[in-house]
Amino acid sequence: xxxxxxxxxxxxxxxxxxxxxxxxxxxxxxxxxxxxxxxxxxxxxxxxxxxxxxxxxxxxxxxxxxxxxxxxxxxxxxxxxxxxxxxxxxxxxxxxxxxx
Amino acid sequence: xxxxxxxxxxxxxxxxxxxxxxxxxxxxxxxxxxxxxxxxxxxxxxxxxxxxxxxxxxxxxxxxxxxxxxxxxxxxxxxxxxxxxxxxxxxxxxxxxxxxxxxxxxxxxxxxxxxxxxxxxxxxxxxxxxxxxxxxxxxxxxxxxxxxxxxxxxxxxxxxxxxxxxxxxxxxxxxxxxxxxxxxxxxxxxxxxxxxxxxxxxxxxxxxxxxxxxxxxxxxxxxxxxx
Numbered sequence: 001x002x003x004x005x006x007x008x009x010x011x012x013x014x015x016x017x018x019x020x021x022x023x024x025x026x027x028x029x030x031x032x033x034x035x036x037x038x039x040x041x042x043x044x045x046x047x048x049x050x051x052x053x054x055x056x057x058x059x060x061x062x063x064x065x066x067x068x069x070x071x072x073x074x075x076x077x078x079x080x081x082x083x084x085x086x087x088x089x090x091x092x093x094x095x096x097x098x099x100x
Numbered sequence: 101x102x103x104x105x106x107x108x109x110x111x112x113x114x115x116x117x118x119x120x121x122x123x124x125x126x127x128x129x130x131x132x133x134x135x136x137x138x139x140x141x142x143x144x145x146x147x148x149x150x151x152x153x154x155x156x157x158x159x160x161x162x163x164x165x166x167x168x169x170x171x172x173x174x175x176x177x178x179x180x181x182x183x184x185x186x187x188x189x190x191x192x193x194x195x196x197x198x199x200x201x202x203x204x205x206x207x208x209x210x211x212x213x214x215x216x217x218x219x220x221x222x223x224x225x226x227x228x229x230x231x232x233x234x235x236x237x238x239x240x241x242x243x244x245x246x247x248x249x250x251x252x253x254x255x256x257x258x259x260x261x262x263x264x265x266x267x268x269x270x271x272x273x274x275x276x277x278x279x280x281x282x283x284x285x286x287x288x289x290x291x292x293x294x295x296x297x298x299x300x301x302x303x304x305x306x307x308x309x310x311x312x313x314x315x316x317x318x319x320x321x322x323x324x325x326x327x
Contacts, residue, residue, distance in 0.1 A: 017124045036167075037124050055229065059230075063159060066166050
């Protein structure tokens with residue numbers, strides 16, 4: 001079994017990729033997908049520590065995170081659909097009515 | 101042969117981990133959102149394999165069902181629904197992509213400094229707790245014939261039951277709050293996503309939709325008249 005640092009590095013790498021994707025992409029759907037990537041990286045971390053410490057808490061919290069991710073995806077995609085109806089575009093930098 | 105069996109988890113970890121990282125990079129790199137969604141699916145499946153490797157079979161199954169089954173379908177559905185046409189020369193990156201890469205490098209450097217090899221020692225923790233439940237079983241008492249007693253029976257390799265045990269005892273309140281959260285998220289998604297018929301669309305809207313709008317208006321008027 002790989003050591004705990006290998007799992008942490010893997011999850012850190014996926015988290016970084018998701019973070020970079022959230023910042024650099026213009027397509028709002030891809031940004032939402034990158035947020036799901038980051039949540040998944042956190043799940044890897046929690047399950048790895050659950051396995052290392054031999055306690056179930058990590059797995060229970062992973063289930064809660066999956067629940068929150070499902071709700072977040074549903075509401076986020078509804079917002080994207082409504083924005084597309086309003087502006088015929090889902091680029092992040094074109095929705096700028098709220099900036100100051 | 102024994103050596104190969106012993107190093108098998110490491111081989112699987114390296115292979116699946118490589119695929120997971122590569123496909124997550126491709127999620128960010130693909131122009132077409134459909135391709136991104138399919139690579140995201142691949143990442144989710146790899147992560148599910150990694151969960152199963154760490155005695156988290158139930159979480160792995162939930163990962164496949166909820167993420168790969170539910171959320172991916174939702175994403176693909178929305179991608180097909182809004183049907184954005186991208187011009188070939190359209191920019192994919194936002195204006196501050198340089199800053200994004202800088203932040204990425206900084207965060208990755210932070211992770212590398214935090215997770216140096218040897219910082220975390222692998223303890224020999226009792227890993228049997230992850231998949232063990234203790235049942236209270238009714239037995240016939242041996243001391244007093246005719247009466248019943250209780251006995252604790254430990255069962256192993258039942259990860260789903262262990263997780264369920266924790267969810268329905270120690271984490272009952274968060275569990276119920278999560279169900280309430282899902283209800284609120286569902287109502288919110290419906291309310292935000294539903295379309296109001298505008299005057300322009302009424303000409304092109306199908307008849308049954310117009311009939312429904314008409315019925316709603318009549319019901320509202322009747323209620324107002326009643327008040």
